[in-house]
Amino acid sequence: MTSTETHKDARIRRTRVAAAIATLAVVVGALATVPWLVSDYGLSLMVNVMSYLVLTIAWALFSGTTQLVSLATSAFFGIGMYTVAMLIKVLPLYATFGVAIGVGAAVALVVGVLTLRIAGMFFVIFGFGLSEMIRELTVWWEINQTHTMGRYVFVDFDTTMIYEHLLGLAVLVFLTGWLLRRSRLGLALLVIGEDETVARQVGINVPFAKVTIFIVSAMFMTLTGALMAPRFGFINPNFAFNPLVSFQVVIMAFLGGLQQLWGPVLGVIPLIILSEQLQTEFPFWYSVFLGLVFMVIVYFLPRGVTGLLEDVWAALGRPLELPRGFAGPLLDAWAWLSRPISLPRGIAGAIEERWSKFMPRPTQRR
Amino acid sequence: MQMQLRQTVSAAVLAAFGTIAGWTANAADAPKTIRIGYAISLSGVNAQGAATTTLPGYDLWVKDVNDAGGIFVKEFGKKIPIEVVAKYDDTSSAENMLRLEEKLMSQDKVDFVLPPWSTGFNLAAAPIFAKYGYPDLAVTANSMDEEQLVKQFPTLFFFLNQPPHFGGALIEVLNKYKNAGQLNNKIAMLSVGDQFGAEMSAGFGAGLKASGYDIVLQKSYPLGAADLTNEIKEAKASGADTFIAASYPPDTFMLTGTAITQGYNPKVFYTAVGTAFAEYGGNFKDKAQGVMGIGGWDPSLPGAQDYFKRQLAVTGHAPDGWASPVTYASLQILQQAIEKAGTLDRKKVLDTIVNGGPWDTVVGKVDLKTHIRETQWGAGQWQNGQFVGVSPSSMPGAQPVIFPKPAW
Structure with a gap:
């Protein structure tokens, strides 16, 4: 490879990056004005789009690279939502978001270490079971400890605020995915996705790579659930841990395609x-x-x-x-x-x- | 010639103005229909409950009103029929339900929105109804915080009482026979492992202990349990004269069936949700005689029997002896409030619902001054093929209790 070719490549790469950043800035700027342009219903539709966008891209961060289909989305979404519901009376809203992310990451760490060694099919079923198990545990806790079920989240955080925060989160998850594709970790995950045995042979720390990306993906899902809590107002475990969320995310990701970062949008x-x-x-x-x-x-x-x-x-x-x-x-x-x-x-x-x-x-x- | 042209033009302009004025006048005329919309669970886990308790009432009410030519609205001086312009499926997802309520109110701009099904969905929808000023006749909801919630959401109305009311109604019956020495003070109590079971068993338990009862068996079983034989055997062995289950429809049927096959015949056999279903009587026939349950109904009220027959004939669903007639009654109140207010203005209709009562309905007189229907049945009993209200005994039309429950 000659130096002129390398130089040309670098220029093309720079142009592509600059074009991508400019496009992203324009799109995000336009999206940020949406709450002032559409009806209440239009805005709630956009909240729905934005929340599923974050969930689907976050899902693709893990499942798209490792080729492991995860049905744990609703578990993390629910953890975020229910953590906010439980703490809203004792902590400020943003503090509950912080706690939620911590809880989501901790659960992802434990679950990741325990399960990411098991083969694909079992992992799928485990993810689904995890969501149901957390829901049942929450129900049990509420019945036996608090003797009630259902909590109110009435805070000054309206649909516009929820939308703008979700938009910010979408940009963040997008950038995370973009950086991941250009990092050693991203390359390692691609190799793992292609052939795990080969990955081990070339010296990749397979469990570490998988658990790391599982936690990152889970944190985005958890925060999405937390941001959606004020939208519901009244939350019980059945609202928070809705298995339909997991399935919809998988279908959306497959329909859009996993090869491109922006595939889920489609x-x-x-x-x-x-x-x-x-x-x-x-x-x-x-x-x-x-x-x-x-x-x-x-x-x-x-x-x-x-x-x-x-x-x-x-x-x-x-x-x-x-x-x-x-x-x-x-x-x-x-x-x-x-x-x-x-x-x-x-x-x-x-x-x-x-x-x-x-x-x-x-x-x-x- | 010029003059004539000017006249023609003037005439044309005048005619145009006249036409526009005519259109404007027409626009102020009566709307063709009163536009109604609702979002409810047509698919997903809540679909069965919505289809049993709520939807038949909606369908019957629309048919009844339109068969009569519509609702008379004084400001338009005529009867206006109802049109269901939007019937949406929330897919049993709270997020979808909230968005569809916003669509009904901010985009479809229907005149009135009928509520969704289940306590959780109604509590979640209440802020939206309040924000847009839509009267919220939430029938299938009850909560320990009713009084505080109706203050927070001024368009919200509750039709079912708080859990202690139902416990109190049963304890009133038990006390009568305990004090007469016909019933021992031992209680066997089961509850389903969810919100309803938790709140009911807590509410019943406190009241029972306060009245000097000894709960010799207290156990909860998981939602969707496939077999309750052991629980019934334990209840049978407990020596309690009174069996109470804070149960949901599937387990209500299962507990009754198991008690029959196990030959368990306590003097008082009480199950909760589902006992009042028409299917319960249809399923257990003569054996249902004497079974007590939550809710109740007075079939001797004016219009009640007629309502029962019409709902079965029109929708193919027999109403239950608890929330179904209340659903229909809530719509009768809406209809009468529109007539009394003489307008489709939601603010005025809302004020009329609060202050215009008491309203005549198929469940008797209902007053909503406090936004909560205070007077209502707490406990009912199957008597000769009908689930009738027996307690509180202060309710007009309360039937004497059949005691002890005849052997299966």
Whole structure:
């Protein structure tokens, strides 16, 4: 590799970074003015989008790199929310946020050390169980110790404040992801995701890397839950530890695609708009729809909607193979359905492919 | 010629003004419909409860009002029908419920919003109803903090009393037979492991001890327990004449079924939520005779029997003997308050709900001056195929208690 090429690469990299920062600044500035532009309902929709955006990017920080599907999102979201609910009468609001992050990190540390050695499938089930277990423990505690259930969080922290804080948190989680991709830890996690045995062989401290990123991801989820507490006003463990949150985050991340940091954006927004339509226009069908979307993504859209359209276009250009008879297409379909499933790359995957044709990437140096 | 043109133009302008004035006048005319909306759990864990207690009442009320031509609103001088313009599914998620309530009030701008289902959802929705000034007739909610909450949220109304009321009503019955020497002072008490069980067993326990009862068995079981045979066996072995369960519908049915198969026949058999369901009577038939439960109803009230038959015929759901008729009654109050206020102005309707009572409903006269329905049944009993109110005995229409409960 000659020095001129390196110099050119560095210039391209600098330009890309500057462009990215400028774009981000404009987008964030525009988003920050939203509360003064939309109705109350519009704002609460944006709060929903923003909270799921943070949760999904935070989820992708851990699951996107390590390839371990985590269903513990609702556990950390709930810890954040319920910590605020329990402490709001004795501590100022921001102090409860601080305690919540501490509790979330501590739980993530214990859980991470105990479970990140177990294989993928068991980890998925454990994450789901963790949320349910904490919910049951909280219920037990409230019944036997406080003889009540449900707490009030009435504080001077309105929807606009919640939105602006979530926006700040979204920027923070985005930057964290961006830095992670450029760090030794990020590289280590990618290697672990590809092949854990190889990672150990090359001397990566696998448990340390996994637990660290699990804690970072959990802290963002916990803070999101804490920020949402004043929105609810009345909180009981069933509100806080809602397993649906975990599933929605996974579906949103898969729909958007995990390869790009901004992939989740493309999963969160369409799904939230669609769920809103279902809840208002086609009540009853919400859960059925969520299940269908998941199946469609995993089976038919490994590269998102755009990928599907590309496949159809290519298929239309192919000559018909009539001699194989009517069974031919069925056999093809069967073979197609029986392909091994890989983690979906989502809409972002498709866009990334298009983008790479227009924008040169610096050559990888190893 | 010029003159004529000017006249034509003037006439045209005048005509245009006239038309606009006409439109404006039309706009001040009566609205075509009274627009109603609600967000409720149509899917998720709360869906069954909402479908049993709340939705049939909403459907029946809308049909009843519209069959009668609508609600008479004096400021428009005519009857205006109701239109349910929005029926949203909160998917049993509190966050979704809150957002949909905001949509109903800030975007759809419906005239009135009917409340969601469950205590938790109603308490969470109360600040939003108050913020937008919508009357909040929260039927399926009860709390130990009712008095403080209605002060904090001036549009909020409670229709179900606080837990000690229900304990007191049962203890009144027990005392009568204990003092007559017909009932021993031993109590076997089970409770479901959640908020309801915790608050009820605490409220019942304090009252029972104060009246000199000895709780010889006190046990809680998890929500969704699949088998309660051991609990019933322990109750049977405890020697208590009185069996109390602070239970939820699935366990209410299971405890009763298990007591029948185990041949457990205490003199007083009391289960909580679900006992008043029509399905309870349908399921246990003659064996339900003498079983006591939470809530109660006076079927002899004017309109009550008729309401029962109509709800079954129109919605296919028989009402229960507790919260279903109260749901319908809350809507009767809304309807009468609109008529009495003579306007769709929510502030005036709200004032009328508070000060215009007592209101005639299928659960008797209801007064909401304190924002809390004070007079109500605490305990009921299955008597000849109906779940009727028996306590407090001061309630008009209180039936004499069947004691002891006949053997299964």
